[in-house]
Amino acid sequence: MNDHFRLIRHSDRAWHDRFFSFVASIFESGRTFSAWGARGGWVDGYDVFAVVVDDQVVSTVGRQSMRYVINGKERNGYQIGAVATHADHRNRGLARLLMNKVLGELDAPDQPVILFANSSVLDFYPRFGFRRLAQSGFAGHIDVHPTGTLAPSLDLARPTDRAWLADHCARASAIGQGFTARDYYPTMLFHLTRQSRIAFRLDSFGAVMIVQQDGDRLLIEDLLATRPFRLTDALPHVCAQPVRTLKFSFHPEAWWPNAESQAFPLFPDEQTFSVPAGMSQTCTTAAFAGHLV
Ligand SMILES: CC(C)(COP(=O)(O)OP(=O)(O)OC[C@H]1O[C@@H](n2cnc3c(N)ncnc32)[C@H](O)[C@@H]1OP(=O)(O)O)[C@@H](O)C(=O)NCCC(=O)NCCS
Numbered sequence: 001m002n003d004h005f006r007l008i009r010h011s012d013r014a015w016h017d018r019f020f021s022f023v024a025s026i027f028e029s030g031r032t033f034s035a036w037g038a039r040g041g042w043v044d045g046y047d048v049f050a051v052v053v054d055d056q057v058v059s060t061v062g063r064q065s066m067r068y069v070i071n072g073k074e075r076n077g078y079q080i081g082a083v084a085t086h087a088d089h090r091n092r093g094l095a096r097l098l099m100n101k102v103l104g105e106l107d108a109p110d111q112p113v114i115l116f117a118n119s120s121v122l123d124f125y126p127r128f129g130f131r132r133l134a135q136s137g138f139a140g141h142i143d144v145h146p147t148g149t150l151a152p153s154l155d156l157a158r159p160t161d162r163a164w165l166a167d168h169c170a171r172a173s174a175i176g177q178g179f180t181a182r183d184y185y186p187t188m189l190f191h192l193t194r195q196s197r198i199a200f201r202l203d204s205f206g207a208v209m210i211v212q213q214d215g216d217r218l219l220i221e222d223l224l225a226t227r228p229f230r231l232t233d234a235l236p237h238v239c240a241q242p243v244r245t246l247k248f249s250f251h252p253e254a255w256w257p258n259a260e261s262q263a264f265p266l267f268p269d270e271q272t273f274s275v276p277a278g279m280s281q282t283c284t285t286a287a288f289a290g291h292l293v
Contacts, residue, residue: 003058005101008048015057019048019082022057026084032194033082039162041189048082049098051089059085059094061102068112068181069174077112078102079187083121099128116270130273138248138259144218144235151200151237154208156192165189165199168208172224176253188222197221200238205229209238216244223255231255 020034062082
């Protein structure tokens, strides 16, 4: 058996399909990777650390470079995903080899790295120094009535809408100061490819708002704003029915200062982990700010 390490970068096109087939064979939602790749989501900044046997990918760790904002300071960091080993090659130390390689190549020992873990690996990541973070959402009360005409929404099947969103995401400010990210278009595209969501284009506010309405509850999953504005002015353009409860998948510090922290999970099936240990105890990162399987 001829096994060796391979780094698969954006430019290594010949290897992308082998990676996509591998993750599709492991994860239920693994096919999202190829759909994301077809939409141009794999750009410089996403690398796959892989073990290859006889030209087949058998173990991977994906690494997305991220720009985090932690306590008001911008920090370059990473998000890890696609951690997997083919069932025939498990318990041979392959995932350990790749995790150690990724963590051994950080730019600084305290560089922030986060990941989202399913329930089968909650004891796996702590072996590499990861610590579990609490996930927290926020809620507020409001009385909003729709304008009658919803704001236009983006159609991510269209290349022009994707290019527009990528540019908008690069110009948007961080959503808060505690623990969030900015300029995270590739991970947002992954999330929006995995599950369909409405991304409203609020041109007169310089913003994009990603929401889900359930009766009189409106969940704001992400807000990409290029300038401040009053949320109450924008909300009538993104709701189809009156809204009494607002929920946020992020800490709406500057947008809704009186929102109450609530222990509703941002990702019901996945726990958030981070290194180094000094990071915030709570993950309030916008759902879209970094979530590759
Ligand atoms: C989790 C997974 C990647 C481990 O791959 P692997 O190559 O078998 O792991 P390794 O052999 O390198 O194991 C490294 C260490 O972690 C331990 N370990 C492996 N799987 C574990 C698990 N699920 N939970 C806790 N510990 C685990 C091993 O016993 C080993 O310990 P040791 O170094 O003390 O001997 C693999 O089981 C897998 O692909 N699972 C399905 C995909 C998945 O759910 N990935 C996580 C996405 S969040």
